[in-house]
Amino acid sequence: MTGKLVIIGVGPGDPELLTVKAARHIASAPIIAYFCAANSAGRAYMTAKAYIAPDAHLLQFVYPFTTGVAVTDARYMREIREFYDHCAREMAVHLDEGRDVTLLCEGDPFLYGSAMYLHDRLSERFESEIVPGVTGMSGCWSAARLPMVHGDDILTVLPCTLSEARLRQLTQAGDAFVFMKLGRNMPKLRRVLTALGLAASAIYVEHGSRPQQRIVPFPEAPERAPYFSMVLLPGRKRVR
């Protein structure tokens, strides 16, 4: 019998925001897999660390790059595909031999989570289970004490890897916005929000729910944001 692939959302970063179900799964997991950047312990791993059994076998997958290569670069698609293929092969070795593999993922796995790419590659061959997580955006707007949408407000979630023209176009429709994947895209977002007269209403959140969390009005945000940062633009335009 083959093993089961368990994909767990560990939430926005505060270990207390990991669900009871996630904690239970992690504590009994014989093999824990997680992604991390080079020279980093891995954010999902650090969030879940207190719950991982001391004798669990760790599978660490180091990204070939994070924000260093643009998604529009041909190298990005080629190398990232090879990387996920490699991770899937490593995990399949254990699954084929009947061992369950638990893959940790920041926030919720199916909201821009890298875990999805392994789910794509493995879920037809192996039984799988997904444990949802508190999303990074809900961790951030709660940390910022920022009510986001009410009534019939429309919430739009935009990755800032989109082109400037597309970002600008989409930011003109809808009421409330979450801008994710900032990093090197911060100057682009600044131009868009400034041109639309929205910069003063936006809030920048870096490492939301972690001890190093930083929350400032968007005009005070750094020019180059870290990977774990986002900008929130609340709706609530027709408050009752």
Ligand SMILES: C[S@@+](CC[C@H](N)C(=O)[O-])C[C@H]1O[C@@H](n2cnc3c(N)ncnc32)[C@H](O)[C@@H]1O
């Ligand atoms: C690849 S996506 C993963 C999203 C994740 N699956 C989720 O549910 O939030 C990574 C992006 O999520 C955002 N993010 C996730 N958690 C965050 C946090 N705690 N603080 C700030 N940004 C966060 C950042 O915009 C980052 O670039």
